[in-house]
């Protein structure tokens with residue numbers, strides 16, 4: 001294909017990465033660490049420098065400014081000889097190994113890494129292109145949201161997932177009344193078990209967000225000037241509003257590759273080495289779809305953490321020796337308004353007899369803990385924690401080693417990652433809950449004194 | 457409920473305007489009796505003659521009185537200098553004491569009432585402003601709207617507040633004769649505590665303590681539910697009120713030297729100066745205790761406590777400068793710069809001040825034991841320069857006046873010699889570190905933004921590396937604001953404290969490959 005097939009592994013090879021998100025940037029950094037000769041290009045049309053997409057909400061809420069959400073200072077890129085190209089790629093010539101750009105001259109590559117991320121879903125609702133209707137994914141979306149909500153008296157957010165609740169929180173921070181339409185019976189009901197989901201439901205209401213469960217969007221109405229004036233729900237109810245946030249998931253951003261030799265399905269199809277069907281072209285992050293997903297994982301992984309791990313792994317493969325993607329136990333975290341959420345391993349929303357669940361909830365209903373384990377062996381499969389901070393390393397090991405629920409409960413103090421002086425009584429409560437729910441008699445360790453931290 | 461916040465703000469602003477306008481109120485009359493009381497016996501006859509035109513005159517403004525005084529007083533000294541009679545020049549600073557003693561009329565007659573209407577009312581206003589929580593907030597920790605606030609993001613309100621604070625410090629340190637009316641307000645409190653008239657430092661201490669107490673209440677509200685923040689705030693409030701404000705005055709009441717038992721050399725840079733040491737040595741057992749306690753703190757207390765708990769035991773739990781920074785300064789913590797360049801400057805500056813303080817103290821002690829044959833008055837000059845540059849200009853004017861411009865820990869970060877000393881212990885021999893939670897960081901930047909010491913916490917967190925930094929004061933705010941529960945302040949074994957993890961927890965691809973190979 002290329003005139004010099006050796007070139008892609010030789011010294012001074014030219015590695016071009018489309019997308020300067022967490023996947024592309026991690027990959028670039030790790031390649032640079034192990035290969036000082038490679039020429040590395042990072043192309044993005046969204047922003048010149050890498051920023052933390054997960055922090056977009058904090059800009060709107062006034063926690064931070066744009067410069068604060070850039071994880072590296074601007075000099076970093078030059079110092080590490082990572083060449084930034086602030087432009088959109090408009091086409092790829094796979095034969096000539098070159099990229100066409102909107103503003104700049106075309107760029108050739110020896111190795112091409114696609115890390116183009118996602119785009120917000122829209123399901124063809126009538127009125128979805130009106131002014132004031134938008135998703136939240138890119139920096140431009142955020143700017144648009146600023147403009148769209150300037151004189152907004154009520155907003156509707158559609159979609160009971162992570163971005164939906166973030167949008168609702170953002171709007172509430174500016175005292176804009178919010179109606180939150182959720183299709184499922186509970187918030188994030190297809191991921192969270194009922195109790196956790198209901199805990200979040202309550203908290204959402206406590207924040208005076210008008211949560212409407214089992215509601216779907218049917219139509220978005222024009223106010224007569226091309227702007228949104230309201231929505232109609234599947235129940236036929238009309239809600240007046242000046243802003244509609246669509247947060248019904250994201251899909252791989254693959255429009256650039258439509259009708260090209262690159263094989264795509266929902267995302268860019270890759271094997272466990274992130275290799276696409278075309279030699280020297282790889283895909284990582286939100287835009288990649290595994291032909292064969294890793295056990296217990298989705299074929300398209302759309303989180304910050306997975307983007308980073310893809311980047312780490314591919315960089316290793318390109319500089320040391322090819323290694324297949326082999327993530328450890330699943331983990332994730334989020335914050336639902338004021339309540340932090342962490343999860344390790346597999347906790348399904350619904351389960352059968354093969355699994356058992358230990359659930360404990362604090363009497364104020366804002367803190368809870370769930371552990372899932374196999375019914376026959378008692379081996380832990382995963383935990384959910386709300387309002388508690390748990391140690392990643394602890395559960396990573398416990399899940400890898402196949403520890404049983406009882407082994408984990410006996411060492412729960414080692415799993416604690418809450419701040420000093422945090423009331424550690426929850427640990428005994430959880431063990432008591434286990435003893436009650438499973439008719440066991442694990443010892444309940446004495447509560448440590450106030451000044452126990454002095455001895456730790 | 458809805459009106460409490462606006463009422464509080466109005467009350468605060470009204471009190472502040474009134475407080476400021478006090479400088480233009482009241483009258484001043486220098487009488488023979490006043491002069492006799494305010495200056496030393498030796499200088500009285502001279503000044504009586506020099507100030508003759510002022511005696512018996514009633515001035516309507518503080519600044520006309522003070523500038524007349526300075527003019528006559530200065531003329532006398534200038535004359536002597538021209539004539540070469542240096543030994544007769546009066547070095548004592550009488551402008552403040554004479555002006556204060558000469559106060560009559562509205563302010564001097566209504567001290568207590570005016571104290572209530574300005575400083576106390578202002579504090580009350582702030583309390584009313586900080587206590588209520590907007591209805592839809594449920595108490596989670598939020599930095600909402602910080603960058604939309606003109607005060608907190610170097611907008612015009614911030615510039616006005618900063619300028620006011622700077623002006624306050626300049627007047628306090630160098631032109632105190634123009635703010636005697638403020639000092640008068642503190643008289644009733646000072647007399648109640650120690651039986652003495654208030655000095656400018658007492659007035660400053662009173663406002664300082666109130667600022668810590670009132671803004672400490674704000675901290676309780678803002679970080680409620682977070683025990684670390686609550687306890688540490690209560691601690692600085694206690695140490696300021698008891699150790700820095702009440703106990704020293706009570707000592708004075710019993711004719712003992714004024715002493716703040718938590719003020720440690722070299723932050724307390726005058727501790728080993730001749731007059732302090734002599735004062736302590738001549739005050740019997742309690743004076744001896746002060747001296748020994750102060751020395752033990754420096755050589756045993758600081759290293760030991762910092763070994764076990766890190767710098768925080770002092771900087772975020774005890775210290776008065778830290779106390780003000782963590783309470784009144786909290787709204788400005790994000791304004792500290794996080795750049796690598798700032799870190800480089802910081803290291804040179806803060807250790808430079810430490811060296812300055814150590815050399816100065818060593819000189820002083822050597823000179824003392826050599827009975828002033830060694831350096832003569834040279835140490836005095838060094839003391840003056842340190843006092844002017846470091847203590848007044850740096851710790852005061854820049855340290856607090858720059859809150860709205862450079863954040864709340866400018867002094868602690870760039871100038872405090874004690875912080876430099878503890879920092880060295882924390883960096884190289886301590887059990888304290890901030891641990892990061894595996895691979896959970898989303899690089900959002902909240903931690904770095906709200907680190908008052910300008911530490912780029914995210915840089916560590918996103919690579920799973922413990923934060924071990926000399927400058928970290930252990931305020932715990934980074935851990936509190938992290939939305940993903942990634943950071944935890946911990947004391948633990950020294951082994952494994954400084955980490956460097958190439959691949960974060962959660963990705964086995966590479967480790968598995970390596971184990972297979974080996």
Ligand SMILES: Cc1cc2nc3c(=O)[nH]c(=O)nc-3n(C[C@H](O)[C@H](O)[C@H](O)COP(=O)(O)OP(=O)(O)OC[C@H]3O[C@@H](n4cnc5c(N)ncnc54)[C@H](O)[C@@H]3O)c2cc1C
Pocket residue numbers: 018019020021022023024043044045046047053054055056057087088089090115116117118136137138162163166253256284285286287301302303304305307333334898
């Ligand atoms: C509001 C929000 C909150 C989130 N919160 C979390 C969270 O808390 N935790 C979590 O795990 N995940 C979260 N996510 C998901 C997470 O941010 C993504 O999974 C992650 O950023 C994907 O990284 P990436 O590198 O694959 O792609 P991206 O970050 O999307 O980067 C791709 C870049 O490529 C650019 N690009 C695409 N096509 C072209 C082209 N043709 N030419 C030039 N440039 C191009 C894009 O503009 C973009 O800048 C959140 C996402 C959003 C939107």
Ligand code: SF4
Pocket residue numbers: 890903906907908909910911913923927928929930931932933934935
């Ligand atoms: S690193 Fe964290 S604990 Fe240390 S000073 Fe900064 S914010 Fe405070």
Ligand code: SF4
Pocket residue numbers: 896897898899900901902903904913914917918937938939940941942943
């Ligand atoms: S440690 Fe927490 S606050 Fe800091 S960048 Fe990471 S997720 Fe954000």
